[in-house]
Amino acid sequence: MKLIQVPFFAISLLIIDNCIAYNDNIIVLSPPQQTSKEGFFSLRWNNMNSKDNLSLQLSLDKHFSPILKSYKLSSQNQIALSGFNEGRYYFRLTDGFEHQISNSVTVDVKHRTLSSAINLFLLGAILFLILLFALYFSGRYKQQPKLR
Structure with missing residues (x-):
């Protein structure tokens, strides 16, 4: 099943990149390339241009109900996170009004x-x-x- 997920993710990321290449208001959030085995990983996103008051939201539910944690971000374009237990985590970027401005990504943590x-x-x-x-x-x- 993982062999299917990787090409599907790569193709969908290419489609997303091509579809929003002309829209500066949408931010593409990129998850790590593989399952985290140590409980730490990095998330990256494209250039924010003039986006202020960004937050990275974390949830255990793909519909983000409830939001477990919200990380306030400055003018950075990546964040390193650690200390996660085994499980599936969902992330998205929001603006100052809590409106989603990026895609949602899934990060799987499976410890050794x-x-x-x-x-x-x-x-x-x-x-x-x-x-x-x-x-x-x-x-x-x-x-x-x-x-x-």
């Missing part, structure tokens, strides 16, 4: 399994021990001066 996290930790520990071993033994043997 505990066994995967333990394996990564053990791999890091083994590499750290190899580094300590190499540092310890490299200092024990002094280089001999070169004879001519």
Whole structure:
């Protein structure tokens, strides 16, 4: 199913870009390219021109009822978000009057399994021990001066 979602998303994004290329009032919000496995991700949007008082709204419902959080934005064109639990999150940009001025995007967060996290930790520990071993033994043997 994910193989179908990626091309569909890419094609729909191209269609959206072509349809609104001549309208400066609409902002295109772009989600991350893949499912977040760590609970953090970045959202980007096109140039805002003279848009002030933008907010990024977060909801667990695709109809944005209720809105869980609203992030006030300045003249930036991206935001990095972190600390999300597993689940599906919906985002959209609104103006100062709470009117939607962008497309809605979906971000899926699916954390790694505990066994995967333990394996990564053990791999890091083994590499750290190899580094300590190499540092310890490299200092024990002094280089001999070169004879001519």
